[in-house]
Amino acid sequence: MKELFLKRLRVVFVVISIICLVTVSFSANIGRVHADTAVKEDYYTVLKQLTEQVEKEDHTPLQEKVTWKFKWLVFTDVTFNQENATPEHRTLDSNDQRYAKVVADDFKKSLEAANPNILVDIDLEMYTTPIQVTTSNNDFILHESQIADVLAAKVPYGAYDSIFAVSDSLGGGGVTKATYYSDITRGAAYSGIGLSKLHVNNYPEHSTDRTIEYSTDIALHEFCHQMQMAGLIDSYPDVHGSTTYGYTNDPKNGWMKFYTDYLTGNVKDPKTGKLIGIYPEMWRLTPRYLQEIVPIIRGGIWGFRPSGETDQSIDVLEKVYIPVDYKNMYGSSWFDFYFKVGSEEIGANNIKSSNTNVVQFLNFDNAIARMKVVGTGEATLTFPTKNGSYTYTKQVVIYDGKAAQVAVNSLFEAADVNQSS
Numbered sequence: 001m002k003e004l005f006l007k008r009l010r011v012v013f014v015v016i017s018i019i020c021l022v023t024v025s026f027s028a029n030i031g032r033v034h035a036d037t038a039v040k041e042d043y044y045t046v047l048k049q050l051t052e053q054v055e056k057e058d059h060t061p062l063q064e065k066v067t068w069k070f071k072w073l074v075f076t077d078v079t080f081n082q083e084n085a086t087p088e089h090r091t092l093d094s095n096d097q098r099y100a101k102v103v104a105d106d107f108k109k110s111l112e113a114a115n116p117n118i119l120v121d122i123d124l125e126m127y128t129t130p131i132q133v134t135t136s137n138n139d140f141i142l143h144e145s146q147i148a149d150v151l152a153a154k155v156p157y158g159a160y161d162s163i164f165a166v167s168d169s170l171g172g173g174g175v176t177k178a179t180y181y182s183d184i185t186r187g188a189a190y191s192g193i194g195l196s197k198l199h200v201n202n203y204p205e206h207s208t209d210r211t212i213e214y215s216t217d218i219a220l221h222e223f224c225h226q227m228q229m230a231g232l233i234d235s236y237p238d239v240h241g242s243t244t245y246g247y248t249n250d251p252k253n254g255w256m257k258f259y260t261d262y263l264t265g266n267v268k269d270p271k272t273g274k275l276i277g278i279y280p281e282m283w284r285l286t287p288r289y290l291q292e293i294v295p296i297i298r299g300g301i302w303g304f305r306p307s308g309e310t311d312q313s314i315d316v317l318e319k320v321y322i323p324v325d326y327k328n329m330y331g332s333s334w335f336d337f338y339f340k341v342g343s344e345e346i347g348a349n350n351i352k353s354s355n356t357n358v359v360q361f362l363n364f365d366n367a368i369a370r371m372k373v374v375g376t377g378e379a380t381l382t383f384p385t386k387n388g389s390y391t392y393t394k395q396v397v398i399y400d401g402k403a404a405q406v407a408v409n410s411l412f413e414a415a416d417v418n419q420s421s
Helices: 002-026 038-055 094-114 144-154 214-228 256-262 280-284 287-293 401-420
Strands: 066-075 077-082 088-091 118-127 131-135 162-168 174-176 189-195 298-303 319-323 334-341 359-365 368-373 377-384 391-399
Touching: 038 280, 038 287, 066 094, 066 144, 066 280, 088 162, 094 118, 094 162, 094 189, 094 214, 094 256, 118 144, 131 144, 144 162, 162 214, 174 214, 189 214, 214 256, 298 391, 359 377, 368 377
Parallel strands: 066 118, 066 162, 077 131, 162 189, 319 391
Antiparallel strands: 077 088, 174 189, 298 334, 334 368, 359 368, 377 391
């Protein structure tokens, strides 16, 4: 009896091993991506660290100070040529310019108070040359495309993490570019905000009855958007959904509490009960730093998976496991990889599979790479850039789930036969 028990126990271990081999790959955050360059490995290492911090709700402060460099350009003379309305000429006088400095300092103090290990370095400049921009009706916020020439002249590429373009706007308001950084914004995140005199009682100095100015509240709102645009995780709170998280507008301080909780990872998700937002490790990944370590091609996704299965991130997977009898959501045997960033850099003619008896590359169209399962085994898929400077690499294992099940059954049958004999 004891011998039979030990044999069956060994079989159980074999079964567990096979199950783990097949299923472990479907965890979106396990292991490290296969790294073909040191830069790529560094990026996915830090990405894995911050993902684990969020999953564990670990708010351990950064061990070292991290500096965020801001460029605030205050436009003192702007003519907004509206689409279907009379042009609006907006100016900022000496008092307005003084007040812009108050708001910038307010912004700095608010961020540093919420995050003791963050140093906010603001380079504030008054841009006094008159400019004219074409805009839609009643839009008096400066978009990055409207001031591209000014940015190119005033902002050295890669010198800053964040740009704020400030212009006169009675009601405030703001806009944030929907990418973390770009060429037009000189490698920095970007927001345009309106300088407003609403809710002030000590102009042009800081109000005596508010912790932060109304215009500072706007700047914090747009900065939350900037941090969200990093796209490092999936659990960012909705910047426009403060009330859904239980926050209310403070007549004296606006939504400051929500924004500071957002920027410290302390917004409670009512659906999961988890604390979400910007965790300490995310602050380390400034746009300047990310440009040094981020691979050109990233954000790999396994899409069009079988019905009921969501798209899966593959960047942090060492290997992608796919059954040999795989059928996608359309019932076909091909599978698709696409990339959130850098797909336009991929040289379609150079995409290869190292083992076409396992996986065949079919085509690359509309930023989607399509492959076909051929047989069991392992293949390395490579996606080089057009200029050959970088290659995104992913290992794919095609396994036979039915054969594995047969092997497991055989082990049980063998154990029974041995016991009977």
